[in-house]
Amino acid sequence: MAGRAVASSAPAAIERGARIAPGAALPIISLRGVTKTYGEGATAFLALKGIDLDITQGDFVAVMGASGSGKSTTMNILGCLDVPSAGTFQFKGVHVETLDRDQRALLRRKYLGFVFQGFNLLARTSALENVELPLLYRGDAKKARRAAAMAALDKVGLAEWWDHTPAELSGGQQQRVAIARAIVTSPAVLLADEPTGNLDSERSVEIMQLLAGLNRDSGITVIMVTHEPDMAAFARTIVHFKDGLVERVDTQHSPGQVPAID
Amino acid sequence: MFGTTLILALRSISRHKLRSFLTTLGIIIGVAAVVTMVTLGNATTAAVQKSISSLGTNILQVRPGQGFGRGGGGPRPPDFKPQDAVAIRDQIAGVTAVAAQAGASATAIYEGANWSTTVNGTTNEYFQVQPWPLVDGRYFSPIEEAAGKSVCIIGNTVNDNLYRGGSPLGTRMRIGGISCDVIGLLSKRGQAGFGGDQDDVVIMPLKTVQRRFTGSTDLKLMLVGVDQSYSSAAVQASIENLLRERRNINGGKDDDFNIFDTAQISATLTQSTTLLTGIVTTVAAISLIVGGIGIMNIMLVSVTERTREIGIRLAIGAVANEVLMQFLVEAIALSMLGGVIGLIVAQLAVLGLSGVMKVDYLFVPQINIIAFGISALIGVVFGYFPARRAASLNPIDALRHE
Numbered sequence: 001m002a003g004r005a006v007a008s009s010a011p012a013a014i015e016r017g018a019r020i021a022p023g024a025a026l027p028i029i030s031l032r033g034v035t036k037t038y039g040e041g042a043t044a045f046l047a048l049k050g051i052d053l054d055i056t057q058g059d060f061v062a063v064m065g066a067s068g069s070g071k072s073t074t075m076n077i078l079g080c081l082d083v084p085s086a087g088t089f090q091f092k093g094v095h096v097e098t099l100d101r102d103q104r105a106l107l108r109r110k111y112l113g114f115v116f117q118g119f120n121l122l123a124r125t126s127a128l129e130n131v132e133l134p135l136l137y138r139g140d141a142k143k144a145r146r147a148a149a150m151a152a153l154d155k156v157g158l159a160e161w162w163d164h165t166p167a168e169l170s171g172g173q174q175q176r177v178a179i180a181r182a183i184v185t186s187p188a189v190l191l192a193d194e195p196t197g198n199l200d201s202e203r204s205v206e207i208m209q210l211l212a213g214l215n216r217d218s219g220i221t222v223i224m225v226t227h228e229p230d231m232a233a234f235a236r237t238i239v240h241f242k243d244g245l246v247e248r249v250d251t252q253h254s255p256g257q258v259p260a261i262d
Numbered sequence: 263m264f265g266t267t268l269i270l271a272l273r274s275i276s277r278h279k280l281r282s283f284l285t286t287l288g289i290i291i292g293v294a295a296v297v298t299m300v301t302l303g304n305a306t307t308a309a310v311q312k313s314i315s316s317l318g319t320n321i322l323q324v325r326p327g328q329g330f331g332r333g334g335g336g337p338r339p340p341d342f343k344p345q346d347a348v349a350i351r352d353q354i355a356g357v358t359a360v361a362a363q364a365g366a367s368a369t370a371i372y373e374g375a376n377w378s379t380t381v382n383g384t385t386n387e388y389f390q391v392q393p394w395p396l397v398d399g400r401y402f403s404p405i406e407e408a409a410g411k412s413v414c415i416i417g418n419t420v421n422d423n424l425y426r427g428g429s430p431l432g433t434r435m436r437i438g439g440i441s442c443d444v445i446g447l448l449s450k451r452g453q454a455g456f457g458g459d460q461d462d463v464v465i466m467p468l469k470t471v472q473r474r475f476t477g478s479t480d481l482k483l484m485l486v487g488v489d490q491s492y493s494s495a496a497v498q499a500s501i502e503n504l505l506r507e508r509r510n511i512n513g514g515k516d517d518d519f520n521i522f523d524t525a526q527i528s529a530t531l532t533q534s535t536t537l538l539t540g541i542v543t544t545v546a547a548i549s550l551i552v553g554g555i556g557i558m559n560i561m562l563v564s565v566t567e568r569t570r571e572i573g574i575r576l577a578i579g580a581v582a583n584e585v586l587m588q589f590l591v592e593a594i595a596l597s598m599l600g601g602v603i604g605l606i607v608a609q610l611a612v613l614g615l616s617g618v619m620k621v622d623y624l625f626v627p628q629i630n631i632i633a634f635g636i637s638a639l640i641g642v643v644f645g646y647f648p649a650r651r652a653a654s655l656n657p658i659d660a661l662r663h664e
């Protein structure tokens with residue numbers, strides 16, 4: 001799987017740990033020597049063996065790798081849902097590894113948006129109410145909440161479906177609602193865990209175009225886990241994981257084009 | 263933040279209407295049972311007290327004989343003499359009036375209608391000891407009392423049966439073979455505490471009844487009014503001593519008369535009603551606790567069932583306290599909802615049952631407030647454990663939960 005071809009224009013393999021695009025803006029995310037161990041003693045499992053990774057603001061990053069390669073663990077750490085066992089994780093200069101549970105929750109609330117493979121919308125809850133949810137935790141007034149949620153639904157092209165519950169929406173539509181929920185707070189980073197994993201290829205391309213558009217128009221940093229090279233092709237940077245390490249980082253200069261397959 | 267959690271809780275409740283209703287059922291039944299029992303208990307107590315106070319408060323009833331259920335054999339103890347009443351009135355401090363009474367059964371007849379009733383011979387002091395207003399007419403005049411004139415004051419029941427809506431005043435009816443002028447009509451009093459119609463009576467001057475009905479000056483009953491500022495127990499003891507002396511009862515011999523304090527009867531009856539209400543309420547309160555455990559049960563199931571939802575909320579940026587509050591507020595809102603429904607059910611039940619039990623509908627604010635408060639408290643107590651469990655979930659595991 002690692003031996004796949006990337007966009008022919010400039011598959012610039014960068015040394016592990018090196019800065020992406022030197023001279024660009026300061027990285028919004030910076031991992032240094034990050035390890036993660038699950039369990040203790042003899043049964044301990046080293047999921048991450050020392051990750052160094054920088055992600056620049058406004059980048060569109062695809063994270064690839066086989067299961068068990070450490071990409072999910074890394075995503076959990078990037079999403080501030082988990083903390084490294086060792087090493088540092090700076091988000092906008094803040095050392096996340098020093099924050100407690102609630103501080104990380106507040107950081108997520110303010111800067112992060114999540115999109116999951118299984119959509120993870122609240123059942124029996126209208127699209128609008130689902131999108132409103134993060135705003136509720138921010139304590140926005142009802143009017144502002146409604147307006148922002150409707151605007152987000154409009155961005156994903158579902159304004160007319162605001163009063164439908166997830167059961168009344170197709171998979172692609174549900175994922176759009178989930179994206180609207182993720183962007184309604186105007187986060188700095190959107191973390192997407194296999195956002196097209198449950199969708200057919202046509203719906204998948206639509207979702208990717210939506211994410212690429214948000215990245216381009218709103219400048220939101222998108223970090224996406226995917227198994228599919230077709231989807232990764234939409235990203236500007238592709239990070240390959242293998243055996244708990246970053247294997248290599250590729251940069252594509254003309255993302256969005258379907259890469260040629262050998 | 264509280265507004266947000268309340269919105270979230272209410273949304274969640276309205277999304278699971280059937281489950282919410284079943285959860286609150288325990289609380290509904292508990293609150294309804296407690297409030298119904300206490301309210302009906304209070305109404306019954308009030309009814310008992312009312313019928314006893316219609317006998318008059320601060321009244322000592324003095325009768326010959328050893329009281330209920332005692333003094334089986336031996337000669338019948340003598341009745342009181344008119345001088346006994348005078349002695350009590352004159353010699354004992356704290357006595358406001360003594361109404362001596364003599365009575366007989368007789369048939370009253372007026373224009374072809376006849377009615378079997380009780381003739382009660384007494385003096386105006388009777389109306390002083392236990393106030394009994396007249397609807398119409400007057401009490402006895404001193405001359406009528408002194409001369410034993412043939413005049414009578416009739417009770418409501420007698421009036422209903424003999425006069426059937428017509429006015430009895432100024433008429434002359436026959437009773438037990440004599441004629442008497444009706445000079446007064448008593449107001450309606452209703453049932454006595456132990457049953458029996460207090461309004462089925464014809465009251466005549468004591469002397470008239472003694473002369474025309476009983477044929478002696480003996481008294482079957484003395485009602486002694488006690489001044490509010492005196493202890494009725496002390497007055498009762500004084501009367502007992504005086505009567506023992508007058509009736510020559512010496513040393514260790516038992517009284518051959520008895521004195522009843524109506525206030526004491528009232529207290530005893532109230533006490534037993536209260537006790538009974540307490541027992542039933544305790545049983546009902548247990549169902550409230552069972553209802554609380556029901557809420558805890560459902561909330562625990564709900565936390566497990568909604569693990570993914572909790573994961574989503576945590577990922578979105580809810581802090582642990584917000585998740586805790588959401589589930590806690592949900593539990594409290596559920597139990598308070600149950601409380602409100604329970605209160606409504608209780609009022610309806612009391613309305614229905616008070617008709618059946620023939621007691622007045624009585625709204626007791628305290629018990630409603632207390633029952634509602636307890637239902638809220640149950641939400642807090644039994645909602646806390648599941649809520650804490652929800653708040654302590656790991657977001658990653660929660661999101662992966664199937």
